[in-house]
Every structure is written in structure tokens, then in C-alpha cells.
Amino acid sequence: MSSAAPHRPLPMFQILLCGALIVTLSMGVRHGFGLWLQPMISDNNWTREHFSLAMAIQNLTWGFTGIFAGMLADRFGAFKVLVVCALFYALGLVGMAYSPTPTLLALTCGVLIGLAQAGTTYAVIYGVIGRNIDPEKRSWAMGIAAAAGSFGQFLMLPLEGWMISTLGWQQALVWLSLATLLIIPLAIGLREPGFHGSAAPKRDQSIGEAMQEALRYPSFLLLMGGYFVCGFQVVFIGVHMPSYLRDYGMPTEVASYSLALIGLFNVFGSYLTGALGQKLSKKYILAAIYLSRSVVITIFLLAPLTPTSVYIFSAVIGFLWLSTVPPTNAMVAQIFGVAHLSMLGGFVFFSHQVGSFLGVWLGGALYDSTGSYDIVWYIAIALGVLAAALNLPIRESAIQRGLRARAA
Structure with missing residues (x-):
């Protein structure tokens, strides 16, 4: 009788x-989309809601299809998912550059790029980390990956702003489409040897059982509720902040620098929360982040708006930006294990993207109807307080699956 060879973990450094690098590329391109709002709607004679709706569809598509991208990555490994979605990314960016109508923009920038992001960002990468890195270092490693996405924002946003101003917004998107194809050779480094499902971590549950268990577990639903708020806040700010500053007469470079500062300081915030997640309660880390966001936004709105106040706000909110990602995903792994981590992470991220959909769409819709972003800022403050309260009752301990099965 023969047995399958055990799964040999990939080297942690690799x-x-x-x-x-994959997250740097994928998230770096994604974080800069707000820079295209003004030139695209100006040249195409569209409204802010047209652009915002496409971005909202992108976030919702990303969240929904991320569940299935996670399932495929858990079953067949990350490599194939990354390759296919990198091709989607390149096609979506070219389509975004040459969409003549808001409908085609929604299909390319919205659906196609949303599909691409589902398979080239955190859920798939964290699945590889969970399967190959020991629990004692898992939260820290997730913090490294989240920090990389933030560094991509810091690195690529000034570059994207320069490309728009020198090449034009359409050619800038074409060049970015070529850059996303670099994800394909990088994906080779995440190709887990012999990973065809049977070499994945041993599962005591089917996909359906894992889904039912998580969706019936109150702490998982509370975690999803908090992550909904995260999506609402960061995507509203990321997409509409440049236009908000332009409305108050700020130079274009202030918006680019502010988004770059968010990315730079999020490198430190993401790494720190990943490291702290190895030592402190993750639910208290998350509650502190959400509450701090509400305080920071409130101070920003009350203070006089100057380039200095914008840069200070960007640095502080940047420290809190994607710092929710490592403790959230590490908590999912801690409660449910790693066998279905990409899929369950996809469910949590779907709630994040529903929040993203509402944040970016309401930003455009309420601006067009009221001439101001004020109402959306106030909603973001209230939701931050709610998210802090939702995280406090979460039970972080591993679910006692074996005891329950024996009782049954």
C-alpha cells in the first residue's frame, strides 16, 4: 500500500x-484609481456617479468572486488562479482606457478588474501563507504581505500621477496593464509542489460543511460586520479624496502625495498589527483601529483644511488603513484552521467589498445630489464606532470541531 507524499512547505522567504511583490503590483494599481476620476469624467462628459458606480461594481465583483477564487486556490493551489487573474487585470485596464460609455466602463473597470483583484490579492496570498508558515509566525507573515500592499500604494501612486500628467490617462492605463503581467512570473514562486488538492492540508470538512459552520458561528458574522465598515471607509477615502481636495482648491499634487502618504504609513501600521497579533488579542486590536479611525476623521473635518492638515491626516489614517487585514485573517485561521482559509477569508472579504461598494457609490451619488461629501464623512464616523463595538464580543479561541462531531 502506498501513501501520498506529504506536502513540503515552500521556503518562507520565497x-x-x-x-x-504580487500584492504590491495588484494593490498599487488599485489604490490609484481615484486619480483617474477627474480626467476620465472630463474627457468623456460623464458624472462622478458614472465613475463611482463602475468602481462600486469592481469592489462588489472582487468581493463576491473572491469566495470562489479562494475555493479554487484551496483546492488546486494559488498558481493557476494568479495566472488567469493577472490576464484579466491586463485586459481590464486596457478596456478601462478605451471604454466609450459608462456601461462598458462598468464591464471593464468594474467586472473584469474586479475578477482580477479577487485572484491576485490577499485571500489567495494568505492561503499560501497559512498552508506553509507555522502558526507562531503566521500573523507576522500576513502583516508583511499587507505592508507590501501598502508599499505598492506609496511606490506607485506618485508614478501613476506622473504617468497621467505626461502620457495622458489612457496611455497610463495601457502601461499599467503591461506591469500587471509581471504577476505571472512571480506566481511561479508560489507554485506549491504537487498541489492538486490531495496534497493540501488534510480536511475533516467538505467545502459546504466549512461554509455552514462559519456562517452559523456568531463570532464570524461579527468579524464580517466589522470588515464591512473597513471597506466603506477606505474605499470612500481612496477614491473620493482627490476630488474632495480639488473641490477645496488644493493642487493636484496634494492629492497624489496624500494617497502616497497613506500607503507609506500603512506599511508600518500593517506590519505592527501583524506583529502585535502574535502577542495581543486580535479583537481588541481591531476595535482600537476602528474607533481610532472615527476619531481621526472627526478631527480632520473640524480642523482647517490646508496641505499640512491633509498630510497629517493621511499619515495617521494611513497607519490605520489596511492594518485591519492581518488580525482579521489571522483570526479566521485561528478559529477555523487553514484547510479552507482562502475561501473563508473570501467570505469575510466579501463583506468588506459590500461596504466598499456602498462607500464609493454613495460618495458619488450623494455628491451629485447635495454638492458635498459631508454626509458620507459622517456615515464613516458612525460606522467606525459601530465596528469597534461589533469586534468586542468575538470569541477568538479555536472552534471545538472534534468534540462536537463526537457528540453528534
Whole structure:
């Protein structure tokens, strides 16, 4: 009788290097989309809601299809998912550049790029980390990957702003489409040997059983509720902040620098929360982040708006930006294990993207109807307080699956 060879983990350095570079590219491009709002609607005679709706569809598509991208990555490994979605990314960016109508923009920038992001960002990369890195270092490693996405924002946003101003917004998107194809050779470094499902971690549950268990577990639903708020806040700010500043007469470079500062300081915030997640309660880390966001936004709105106040706000909110990602995903792994981590992470991220949909769409819709972003800022403050309250009752301990099965 023969048995299958055990899964040999990939080297941690290789995972972190390739995973970090993939997230840097994918998230770096994604974080800069707000820079295209003004030139696109001006040249095409569209409204802010047209652009915002396409971005909202992108976030919702990303969240929904991320569940299935996670299932495929858990079953067949991350490599194939990354390759296919990198091709989607390149096609979506070219389509975004040459969409003549808001409908085609929604299909390319919205649906196609949303599909691409589902398979080239955190859920898939974190699945590889969970399967190959020991629990004692898992939260820290997730922090490294999240910090890489933030560094991509810091690195690429000034570059994207320069490309728009020198090449034009359409050619800038074409060049970015070529850059996303670099994800394909990087994905080779995340190709887990012999990973065809049977070499994945041993599962005591089917996909359906894992889904039912998580969706019936109150702490999982509370975690999803908090992550909904995260999506609402960061995507509203990321997409509409440049236009908000332009409305108050700020130079274009202030918006680019502000988004770059968010990315720079999020490198430190993401790494720190990943490291702290190894030592402190993750639910208290998350509650502190959400509450701090509400306080920071409130101070920003009350203070006089100057380039200095914008840069200070960007640095502080940047420290809190994607710092929710490592403790959230590490908590999912801690409660449910890693066998279905990409899929369950996809469910949590779907709630994040529903929040993203509402944040970016309401930003455009309420601006067009009221001439101001004020109402959306106030909603973001209230939701931050709610998210802090939702995280406090979460039970972080591993679910006692074996005891329950024996009782049954």
C-alpha cells in the first residue's frame, strides 16, 4: 500500500518575496484609481456617479468572486488562479482606457478588474501563507504581505500621477496593464509542489460543511460586520479624496502625495498589527483601529483644511488603513484552521467589498445630489464606532470541531 507524499512547505522567504511583490503590483494599481476620476469624467462628459458606480461594481465583483477564487486556490493551489487573474487585470485596464460609455466602463473597470483583484490579492496570498508558515509566525507573515500592499500604494501612486500628467490617462492605463503581467512570473514562486488538492492540508470538512459552520458561528458574522465598515471607509477615502481636495482648491499634487502618504504609513501600521497579533488579542486590536479611525476623521473635518492638515491626516489614517487585514485573517485561521482559509477569508472579504461598494457609490451619488461629501464623512464616523463595538464580543479561541462531531 502506498501513501501520498506529504506536502513540503515552500521556503518562507520565497513566499514573502513573491507574495509581497504580487500584492504590491495588484494593490498599487488599485489604490490609484481615484486619480483617474477627474480626467476620465472630463474627457468623456460623464458624472462622478458614472465613475463611482463602475468602481462600486469592481469592489462588489472582487468581493463576491473572491469566495470562489479562494475555493479554487484551496483546492488546486494559488498558481493557476494568479495566472488567469493577472490576464484579466491586463485586459481590464486596457478596456478601462478605451471604454466609450459608462456601461462598458462598468464591464471593464468594474467586472473584469474586479475578477482580477479577487485572484491576485490577499485571500489567495494568505492561503499560501497559512498552508506553509507555522502558526507562531503566521500573523507576522500576513502583516508583511499587507505592508507590501501598502508599499505598492506609496511606490506607485506618485508614478501613476506622473504617468497621467505626461502620457495622458489612457496611455497610463495601457502601461499599467503591461506591469500587471509581471504577476505571472512571480506566481511561479508560489507554485506549491504537487498541489492538486490531495496534497493540501488534510480536511475533516467538505467545502459546504466549512461554509455552514462559519456562517452559523456568531463570532464570524461579527468579524464580517466589522470588515464591512473597513471597506466603506477606505474605499470612500481612496477614491473620493482627490476630488474632495480639488473641490477645496488644493493642487493636484496634494492629492497624489496624500494617497502616497497613506500607503507609506500603512506599511508600518500593517506590519505592527501583524506583529502585535502574535502577542495581543486580535479583537481588541481591531476595535482600537476602528474607533481610532472615527476619531481621526472627526478631527480632520473640524480642523482647517490646508496641505499640512491633509498630510497629517493621511499619515495617521494611513497607519490605520489596511492594518485591519492581518488580525482579521489571522483570526479566521485561528478559529477555523487553514484547510479552507482562502475561501473563508473570501467570505469575510466579501463583506468588506459590500461596504466598499456602498462607500464609493454613495460618495458619488450623494455628491451629485447635495454638492458635498459631508454626509458620507459622517456615515464613516458612525460606522467606525459601530465596528469597534461589533469586534468586542468575538470569541477568538479555536472552534471545538472534534468534540462536537463526537457528540453528534
